[in-house]
Amino acid sequence: MGSEHYENGMNIVVRPADPEDAASIKALNALSMATLRKIYRPNKAALDNKSLLAACLNRLVATSEGQIVGTVQWYKEDELLRVMGLGVHPDFRRWGVARELVASLCLIGQEQGATRLRLYTVKETGNVGLFARLGFLVLSEREDQFSESDHYSMLTEVEMERPLTGCASPSSSPPASTLGNF
Numbered sequence: 001m002g003s004e005h006y007e008n009g010m011n012i013v014v015r016p017a018d019p020e021d022a023a024s025i026k027a028l029n030a031l032s033m034a035t036l037r038k039i040y041r042p043n044k045a046a047l048d049n050k051s052l053l054a055a056c057l058n059r060l061v062a063t064s065e066g067q068i069v070g071t072v073q074w075y076k077e078d079e080l081l082r083v084m085g086l087g088v089h090p091d092f093r094r095w096g097v098a099r100e101l102v103a104s105l106c107l108i109g110q111e112q113g114a115t116r117l118r119l120y121t122v123k124e125t126g127n128v129g130l131f132a133r134l135g136f137l138v139l140s141e142r143e144d145q146f147s148e149s150d151h152y153s154m155l156t157e158v159e160m161e162r163p164l165t166g167c168a169s170p171s172s173s174p175p176a177s178t179l180g181n182f
């Protein structure tokens with residue numbers, strides 16, 4: 001699978017990650033997650049959960065001129081495509097990379113027979129509004145049991161969902177309005 005899209009003149013290609021992408025993805029994750037780590041970090045329970053999921057996680061990468069500039073992970077759970085670990089290189093933000101990754105997840109979800117994308121985000125990051133712009137609706141909010149912070153005594157975990165009806169192709173116009181809290 002691969003999809004190509006020109007966003008403000010930037011050629012974004014989304015494809016499944018290859019084993020040889022590992023070092024680039026590690027570097028990208030360090031850069032992209034630095035923004036979040038100023039607000040929170042996953043606690044031991046979250047890291048244990050992620051280890052348990054490792055075998056069923058799939059990964060997409062978004063590239064521009066051959067450079068990996070964004071990534072996201074997903075797995076199927078009944079009718080849901082669960083989304084985690086969305087991150088875009090700081091130098092490539094606000095160019096539609098996340099939107100393109102989400103559009104690709106929509107297609108994968110449809111191919112896999114899922115009806116919704118679903119994700120968790122931490123309210124204090126400010127990402128609820130961003131995911132709303134990507135078509136996600138808030139399902140629930142509760143005290144976050146999986147994150148810790150040097151700055152907040154309490155964090156709020158927000159579960160959000162995007163229906164998969166009416167998704168546009170990622171290589172044409174992006175969907176009108178997508179998840180992960182690692």
Ligand SMILES: CC(C)(COP(=O)(O)OP(=O)(O)OC[C@H]1O[C@@H](n2cnc3c(N)ncnc32)[C@H](O)[C@@H]1OP(=O)(O)O)[C@@H](O)C(=O)NCCC(=O)NCCS
Pocket residue numbers: 032033035036085086087088089092093094095096097098099100120121122125127129130131133134179180181182
């Ligand atoms: C969140 C993140 C993935 C967004 O990636 P991006 O490629 O810059 O996002 P896009 O350019 O596709 O923007 C998608 C929408 O969100 C909006 N948006 C993006 N960044 C935003 C910000 N900082 N504040 C408000 N809105 C924002 C865009 O305007 C766009 O909506 P629009 O098309 O209606 O204008 C990126 O900022 C990032 O990696 N942040 C650190 C890691 C993180 O927070 N990951 C999410 C974990 S839950």
